[in-house]
Amino acid sequence: MDTTDPHPAARRPSHDGDAIRCDICVIGAGSAGLSVAAGAVQMGASVVLVEKGEMGGDCLNTGCVPSKALIAAAHMAHAATASPAFGVRYPAPDIRFDAVHDHVHGVIAAIAPHDSVERFEGLGVMVIRAAARFLDPRTVEAGGARIQARRFVVATGSRAAVPPVPGLAESGHLTNETIFGLRARPEHLVVMGGGPIGVEMAQAFRRLGSQVTVIEQQSILGRDAPEAVAVVRAALLADGVALMEGRKVASVRRTADGVTLELADGGPAITGSHLLVATGRRPNVEGLGLDAAGIAASDKGITVDARLRTSNRSVFAIGDVCGGPQFTHAAGYQAGIVIRNALFLLPAKVNYAALPRVTYTDPELAQVGLTEAEARKAGHHVEVLSSPLAMNDRAQAERRTEGFVRVVLGSRGRILGATIVAPRAGEMIGLWALAIASGLKIGAVAGLVLPYPTLSEASKRAAGSHFTEKLFGPTTRAVVGFLQRFIP
Ligand SMILES: Cc1cc2nc3c(=O)[nH]c(=O)nc-3n(C[C@H](O)[C@H](O)[C@H](O)COP(=O)(O)OP(=O)(O)OC[C@H]3O[C@@H](n4cnc5c(N)ncnc54)[C@H](O)[C@@H]3O)c2cc1C
Numbered sequence: 001m002d003t004t005d006p007h008p009a010a011r012r013p014s015h016d017g018d019a020i021r022c023d024i025c026v027i028g029a030g031s032a033g034l035s036v037a038a039g040a041v042q043m044g045a046s047v048v049l050v051e052k053g054e055m056g057g058d059c060l061n062t063g064c065v066p067s068k069a070l071i072a073a074a075h076m077a078h079a080a081t082a083s084p085a086f087g088v089r090y091p092a093p094d095i096r097f098d099a100v101h102d103h104v105h106g107v108i109a110a111i112a113p114h115d116s117v118e119r120f121e122g123l124g125v126m127v128i129r130a131a132a133r134f135l136d137p138r139t140v141e142a143g144g145a146r147i148q149a150r151r152f153v154v155a156t157g158s159r160a161a162v163p164p165v166p167g168l169a170e171s172g173h174l175t176n177e178t179i180f181g182l183r184a185r186p187e188h189l190v191v192m193g194g195g196p197i198g199v200e201m202a203q204a205f206r207r208l209g210s211q212v213t214v215i216e217q218q219s220i221l222g223r224d225a226p227e228a229v230a231v232v233r234a235a236l237l238a239d240g241v242a243l244m245e246g247r248k249v250a251s252v253r254r255t256a257d258g259v260t261l262e263l264a265d266g267g268p269a270i271t272g273s274h275l276l277v278a279t280g281r282r283p284n285v286e287g288l289g290l291d292a293a294g295i296a297a298s299d300k301g302i303t304v305d306a307r308l309r310t311s312n313r314s315v316f317a318i319g320d321v322c323g324g325p326q327f328t329h330a331a332g333y334q335a336g337i338v339i340r341n342a343l344f345l346l347p348a349k350v351n352y353a354a355l356p357r358v359t360y361t362d363p364e365l366a367q368v369g370l371t372e373a374e375a376r377k378a379g380h381h382v383e384v385l386s387s388p389l390a391m392n393d394r395a396q397a398e399r400r401t402e403g404f405v406r407v408v409l410g411s412r413g414r415i416l417g418a419t420i421v422a423p424r425a426g427e428m429i430g431l432w433a434l435a436i437a438s439g440l441k442i443g444a445v446a447g448l449v450l451p452y453p454t455l456s457e458a459s460k461r462a463a464g465s466h467f468t469e470k471l472f473g474p475t476t477r478a479v480v481g482f483l484q485r486f487i488p
């Protein structure tokens with residue numbers, strides 16, 4: 001036996017004339033494609049994985065990983081500003097942006113082996129580094145090879161959408177693909193778009209010493225609960241980020257100093273040294289030969305049903321290219337659904353009711369399930385429970401009392417959603433994701449014993465408030481008063 005092969009039982013793709021045959025052919029080695037490929041091969045399927053760019057896709061190279069590494073550097077810089085209130089004074093931080101750049105790329109390099117060709121080939125996957133395109137409904141071509149698979153999975157991701165603003169395309173703007181390559185700190189970063197990418201980057205660059213202006217045509221973090229966004233907005237303003245909400249950019253012009261943006265309402269033009277475009281995403285569908293394969297798509301991306309099947313029943317599509325929830329954890333979840341459908345022939349369907357999302361500002365904004373407005377719109381009889389962080393002892397000790405836990409209940413204590421604004425809210429939202437996924441009632445969270453003093457206790461406190469009236473009301477008082485008479 002070849003002891004260098006960790007998966008000797010894995011089926012391997014076979015060559016049939018000039019075609020490669022396999023059980024599953026995955027197009028795109030980002031969060032979505034890698035999850036399917038790794039899962040499928042370890043479950044015994046023969047897998048071909050085709051990637052035309054960097055292994056790891058957006059998340060590893062130009063998305064989650066570099067952005068969170070940059071945010072970690074920004075936290076370090078900010079600590080010096082926040083520390084005097086604790087009686088600890090640091091000198092003003094000496095931020096060397098080239099070293100920040102190296103830190104970010106060091107983190108990418110540390111994680112990269114997990115997504116590498118070597119790891120996947122070690123698992124038994126055949127990796128082809130080329131662009132893939134469908135020749136017909138059952139054949140893909142990549143790097144001169146023809147691949148015929150029982151099932152295909154399209155996981156080609158998305159890229160920054162650049163709006164058709166005059167002058168923008170020629171302005172030399174940055175996107176998530178280029179901003180993490182900067183070795184020198186931008187003097188004045190103008191950010192177009194106040195979604196998760198825009199606000200995360202705005203705060204991080206501001207804390208690392210750039211002047212930052214965000215121009216958002218509506219309001220920042222427009223998908224989130226307004227009361228939660230208000231806390232994040234206040235934090236951005238306190239950091240010195242200039243927020244221009246409800247403002248539209250009319251044109252962009254490259255100048256000797258950088259870029260100048262004219263606004264549609266005729267307000268003063270904004271000039272910055274750099275411009276980041278973070279105005280949403282476009283699916284990567286061009287050149288895939290979707291028509292040849294009979295795969296339907298819209299502007300939002302490839303059309304899929306609840307089982308993530310495309311209009312070609314042999315082809316699944318997952319991740320950002322479908323235009324649904326665009327998160328790495330959503331891609332991983334969808335990969336599991338495809339594996340159940342494609343390998344086990346189970347009719348598994350997606351259900352996003354318990355899919356969390358977190359914007360990694362400071363404080364973080366975490367959401368799972370429905371916001372109050374969404375629950376009311378859906379016709380639920382809504383009860384809202386809330387616990388401000390100011391009531392939490394750990395938050396007081398750490399002087400981080402901005403924020404709250406808010407829980408939306410339906411009838412009979414059913415948990416419909418939770419919103420948390422807090423430092424590390426992303427670590428706290430898992431409890432509510434589990435509660436919703438498991439169909440738990442609010443009493444289950446109210447009855448938990450949590451360690452003191454933790455921020456998580458704010459979740460228990462919010463849950464407990466559902467019972468406050470009953471617990472401390474006249475009936476309880478009457479019962480307790482009555483029972484005391486029998487106690488010697
Ligand atoms: C700045 C930023 C920060 C983010 N932060 C977070 C976060 O904190 N948490 C979170 O959950 N999500 C975050 N996201 C979103 C997350 O990165 C994406 O949802 C995730 O990467 C999508 O994975 P994917 O596999 O669908 O696509 P991708 O990662 O884009 O992978 C698609 C791959 O397909 C390849 N490809 C495309 N066309 C072809 C072709 N024809 N042939 C072969 N290969 C092809 C591409 O080269 C690419 O490698 C962030 C995104 C950005 C931009």
Ligand SMILES: NC(=O)c1ccc[n+]([C@@H]2O[C@H](COP(=O)([O-])OP(=O)(O)OC[C@H]3O[C@@H](n4cnc5c(N)ncnc54)[C@H](O)[C@@H]3O)[C@@H](O)[C@H]2O)c1
Pocket residue numbers: 163165192193194195196197198200215216217218219220221222247248249278279280281325326327357358359360
């Ligand atoms: N923490 C995370 O999980 C995280 C972080 C970053 C990105 N992401 C994912 O990536 C996706 C894309 O992020 P995004 O922030 O680019 O997109 P987005 O669609 O979430 O937000 C884009 C924002 O840009 C605004 N906008 C659009 N056109 C504009 C214009 N011409 N001028 C000014 N503003 C304009 C929109 O009103 C919107 O608020 C997110 O929706 C999310 O799924 C996740």
